[in-house]
Amino acid sequence: MPALDDTDIKILNALQQDGRLSNAELAAKVNLSPSACLRRLHLLMAGELVAGTHLVLDQKMVGYPGTAYVFLTLDGQDRKQLDAFEARIKLIPQVQECYLLAGQADYLLRVVYKDSEDLERLHSEVLTRLPGIRRVQSTMTLRTVKRTAMLPL
Amino acid sequence: MPALDDTDIKILNALQQDGRLSNAELAAKVNLSPSACLRRLHLLMAGELVAGTHLVLDQKMVGYPGTAYVFLTLDGQDRKQLDAFEARIKLIPQVQECYLLAGQADYLLRVVYKDSEDLERLHSEVLTRLPGIRRVQSTMTLRTVKRTAMLPL
DNA sequence: AAAAAATGCGTATAGGCGTACCCAAGGAAA
DNA sequence: TTTCCTTGGGTACGCCTATACGCATTTTTT
Incomplete structure (x- = not known):
C-alpha cells in the first residue's frame, strides 16, 4: 500500500464519517482545490485500501432491534465440513458477522433479530440445522x- | 417510519452495496427516471431510516489485521459507574463495538489490533485500567x- | 358514480459539479 | 546546475443534480 500523508488521512477520515460527501465538499474540508482533491480520491x-462505501441503516427502524452473539461448536473439523458450513452461513442475511475462533471448530456469529420469537426461530430452525453443528x-x-x-488512522 | 415499497427497497439495497452510486446510476438500476429517483432518495x-453512509477501509491494509472479542466484568453495577465506563470506552478508537450484556455488569467488545503485542498492550494497559473493571x-x-x-429488507 | 384531491412519474431547463488536461512550483536525483 | 518527478492550482467541457411543471393513475369525497 502507498504511504499516506496527512491530507490522505484527512480525506479518509472525512469519508469514514460521511461517505456521500461530494468532491467539492471534501476539498473544502481538507483545504485542497477540487482538482487536486479528486486526484487523490x-x-x-x-x-x-478501500473495501467500499456503504449505506448503513438504522437497525431498529428496519425492524431488527435485537442483536445477539452466537457461539457455534462443530463436531468435525475437516476442511470439507468447514467449507460447507461457511458457505451456508454466508447465505443467511440475519448473520452479520462470522469469525472462526481457535480450535478450528468454534465459530462466533453476530446476528440480528426482530423479536425473541425470531431469535428462537433462527436458533432452532436455522442454525442448529446447519451441517455438522x-x-x-x-x-x-x-x-x-x-x-x-472508523478504523484508527 | 414511512412504508417502503419495492422501489424503495431496491434503492436501499443498491446503496447498501455501493454507497457512492450517483443518482443517475441508481435511477438506471431501479428503472426510474433520475428525477423520480432523486425525490425518493x-x-x-x-x-x-438511514443512519449514514460510510467509507469502509480494509482492516489489514490499514495495519489492523487482528480482531478480538473481549468480555469485561465490572465489580459494581450502579448507574454512575456504568456511565463512567461507557464514556471511556467510546474514546478508545480500537474498540469498534461495545454491547451491554445481561446482568448489567458484563460488556462485550470487539477490538482491532496490529499484532499480538498490540493486543497485549490494549488488554493490560488500557482495558484493565478502565474504572471498575x-x-x-x-x-x-x-x-x-x-x-x-447489509440488513435484510 | 362523478368529481376532486392526492400521489407519483416523466420531461425540460438552469446551474453546479465532476472530469480531464495543462501549467507552475518545489524537491530529488544525476 | 540541469533534469525529472511529484503535487497543487486553474480552466473548459460535458454530465449530473435540482427544481418546476404537466400528466396519468389512484383514492377519497360527496
Missing part, C-alpha cells in the same frame, strides 16, 4: 453502547 | 468468514 479508491449457544445483548466502523 | 435520506477475558479470532452491514 481516485488514487485512494483505486488502491487496495454440535452446539449452539446464544448471548443476547441488552443495549448497544458503541458501534463504529 | 431525498425522502429516504431525510427519514429516520474486575475481569478482562479476550477471545482472538483466527479468520473472518463473513462481515456485512
Whole structure:
C-alpha cells in the first residue's frame, strides 16, 4: 500500500464519517482545490485500501432491534465440513458477522433479530440445522453502547 | 417510519452495496427516471431510516489485521459507574463495538489490533485500567468468514 | 358514480459539479 | 546546475443534480 500523508488521512477520515460527501465538499474540508482533491480520491479508491462505501441503516427502524452473539461448536473439523458450513452461513442475511475462533471448530456469529420469537426461530430452525453443528449457544445483548466502523488512522 | 415499497427497497439495497452510486446510476438500476429517483432518495435520506453512509477501509491494509472479542466484568453495577465506563470506552478508537450484556455488569467488545503485542498492550494497559473493571477475558479470532452491514429488507 | 384531491412519474431547463488536461512550483536525483 | 518527478492550482467541457411543471393513475369525497 502507498504511504499516506496527512491530507490522505484527512480525506479518509472525512469519508469514514460521511461517505456521500461530494468532491467539492471534501476539498473544502481538507483545504485542497477540487482538482487536486479528486486526484487523490481516485488514487485512494483505486488502491487496495478501500473495501467500499456503504449505506448503513438504522437497525431498529428496519425492524431488527435485537442483536445477539452466537457461539457455534462443530463436531468435525475437516476442511470439507468447514467449507460447507461457511458457505451456508454466508447465505443467511440475519448473520452479520462470522469469525472462526481457535480450535478450528468454534465459530462466533453476530446476528440480528426482530423479536425473541425470531431469535428462537433462527436458533432452532436455522442454525442448529446447519451441517455438522454440535452446539449452539446464544448471548443476547441488552443495549448497544458503541458501534463504529472508523478504523484508527 | 414511512412504508417502503419495492422501489424503495431496491434503492436501499443498491446503496447498501455501493454507497457512492450517483443518482443517475441508481435511477438506471431501479428503472426510474433520475428525477423520480432523486425525490425518493431525498425522502429516504431525510427519514429516520438511514443512519449514514460510510467509507469502509480494509482492516489489514490499514495495519489492523487482528480482531478480538473481549468480555469485561465490572465489580459494581450502579448507574454512575456504568456511565463512567461507557464514556471511556467510546474514546478508545480500537474498540469498534461495545454491547451491554445481561446482568448489567458484563460488556462485550470487539477490538482491532496490529499484532499480538498490540493486543497485549490494549488488554493490560488500557482495558484493565478502565474504572471498575474486575475481569478482562479476550477471545482472538483466527479468520473472518463473513462481515456485512447489509440488513435484510 | 362523478368529481376532486392526492400521489407519483416523466420531461425540460438552469446551474453546479465532476472530469480531464495543462501549467507552475518545489524537491530529488544525476 | 540541469533534469525529472511529484503535487497543487486553474480552466473548459460535458454530465449530473435540482427544481418546476404537466400528466396519468389512484383514492377519497360527496
